Amino acid sequence: QSMLTQPPSLSGAPGQWVTISCTGSSSNIGAGYDVHWYQQLPGAGPKLLIYDNIYRPSGVPARFSGSKSGASASLAITGLQADDEADYYCQSYDSSLSVSVFGGGTKLTVL
Amino acid sequence: EVQLVQSGAEVKEPGESLKISCKGSGYKFVNNWIAWVRQKPGKGLEWMGIIYPDDSDTRYSPSFQGLVTISADKSIGAAYLQWSGLQASDTAMYYCARLRTTGTTRPVGWFDSWGQGTLVTVSS
Numbered sequence: 001q002s003m004l005t006q007p008p009s010l011s012g013a014p015g016q017w018v019t020i021s022c023t024g025s026s027s028n029i030g031a032g033y034d035v036h037w038y039q040q041l042p043g044a045g046p047k048l049l050i051y052d053n054i055y056r057p058s059g060v061p062a063r064f065s066g067s068k069s070g071a072s073a074s075l076a077i078t079g080l081q082a083d084d085e086a087d088y089y090c091q092s093y094d095s096s097l098s099v100s101v102f103g104g105g106t107k108l109t110v111l
Numbered sequence: 112e113v114q115l116v117q118s119g120a121e122v123k124e125p126g127e128s129l130k131i132s133c134k135g136s137g138y139k140f141v142n143n144w145i146a147w148v149r150q151k152p153g154k155g156l157e158w159m160g161i162i163y164p165d166d167s168d169t170r171y172s173p174s175f176q177g178l179v180t181i182s183a184d185k186s187i188g189a190a191y192l193q194w195s196g197l198q199a200s201d202t203a204m205y206y207c208a209r210l211r212t213t214g215t216t217r218p219v220g221w222f223d224s225w226g227q228g229t230l231v232t233v234s235s
Contacts, residue, residue, distance in 0.1 A: 102157065
């Protein structure tokens with residue numbers, strides 16, 4: 001069981017807006033640790049999408065945005081496209097275990 | 112360009128030992144934490160442990176402590192993940208990843224570069 005909880009699956013139609021939640025606790029996100037997001041396309045390795053809650057690495061489209069509030073964080077994707085179909089993972093640091101932790105992942109399906 | 116290049120796929124029998132590698136280039140290898148992440152078939156990402164190559168400071172997830180060993184050879188810019196007795200349940204893709212931090216020497220941050228993955232299959 002992951003220390004960061006994500007919905008297992010989500011779906012949306014092309015052009016729509018979806019949000020993926022990541023819920024933590026007082027030992028990780030709630031303790032002030034930043035949240036980072038990764039995209040894993042089918043058959044590929046993970047790719048950094050958002051770091052430090054809100055920042056996009058060079059090359060990541062502005063359609064992807066992140067936010068954090070309290071012990072939770074969210075990844076928003078606007079203008080959904082077919083090639084956004086992937087698994088998305090949140091990641092943070094947990095002070096009770098002194099390790100990085102990943103969420104369980106969310107499989108996004110573009111209808 | 113930052114690159115992490117991992118060793119090739121492995122097929123092993125239960126009980127065998129194995130050491131896989133991750134070689135970094137395009138940046139100062141010794142001053143960046145390198146983590147290992149497991150992904151079992153059809154499952155999510157699991158953080159296994161992390162090493163700081165300059166002094167070999169190593170941290171393990173409680174889930175993997177005692178089951179694997181993480182090491183590094185800073186002279187050649189490589190990190191390693193090894194098992195002394197593989198089990199079928201170790202069958203997975205293993206990724207190395209570089210950790211980026213801001214204003215701290217602790218292993219707190221995000222993974223900005225990933226290796227291509229090493230598929231380990233353990234079967235009799």
